Amino acid sequence: MKIAAFALVLGAAWTVGAGRAAAQTPDGQAVFHDECRKCHGVAGKPTHFALSLYKEIPTFDAKFLAGIGVDSIVAVLDHGAGKNMKSFKDKLSPAEIAAVAKYVKDTFGAPARP
Numbered sequence: 370m371k372i373a374a375f376a377l378v379l380g381a382a383w384t385v386g387a388g389r390a391a392a393q394t395p396d397g398q399a400v401f402h403d404e405c406r407k408c409h410g411v412a413g414k415p416t417h418f419a420l421s422l423y424k425e426i427p428t429f430d431a432k433f434l435a436g437i438g439v440d441s442i443v444a445v446l447d448h449g450a451g452k453n454m455k456s457f458k459d460k461l462s463p464a465e466i467a468a469v470a471k472y473v474k475d476t477f478g479a480p481a482r483p
Contacts (some may be wrong), residue, residue, distance in 0.1 A: 384452065395465040397472030405469065413477040423453040434478035442470035 404410070408419035413429030420426065427433050446466045449456040457466060 393464075395468040396461070397468035397470075398463075398476070400461065400465045400469050401472050404461065412433045413473070429473055429477035431478055434474060437474070437478075439467075439470045439474050442473055443467060446470060469470065 376387060376414065408416060408426060409429060410416045416428035443466055446459045446461070446469060447456060
């Protein structure tokens with residue numbers, strides 16, 4: 370009886386902990402919209418604002434993202450790229466950076482549907 374009660378309590382604690390972890394996972398889309406869309410736009414295309422400041426900003430599309438993995442996107446967010454893309458490691462948590470990288474790859478890296 371004690372073993373069954375312990376197993377029940379342990380199972381309940383694990384379920385609550387898993388629910389908390391899922392609830393704490395950042396929303397990559399929300400972070401992208403808060404931090405990235407000023408330059409990269411809602412649809413992954415450079416904005417007029419960004420193009421007025423910088424000559425080259427990539428369009429996030431399937432062609433551009435085809436050879437780029439989520440880890441590479443994380444590295445750019447962590448360290449920046451060239452003169453134009455600043456590092457976000459001091460502004461975003463590692464979990465937020467990972468969520469944005471996954472959002473960019475999943476949303477803009479998929480081939481366009483006919």
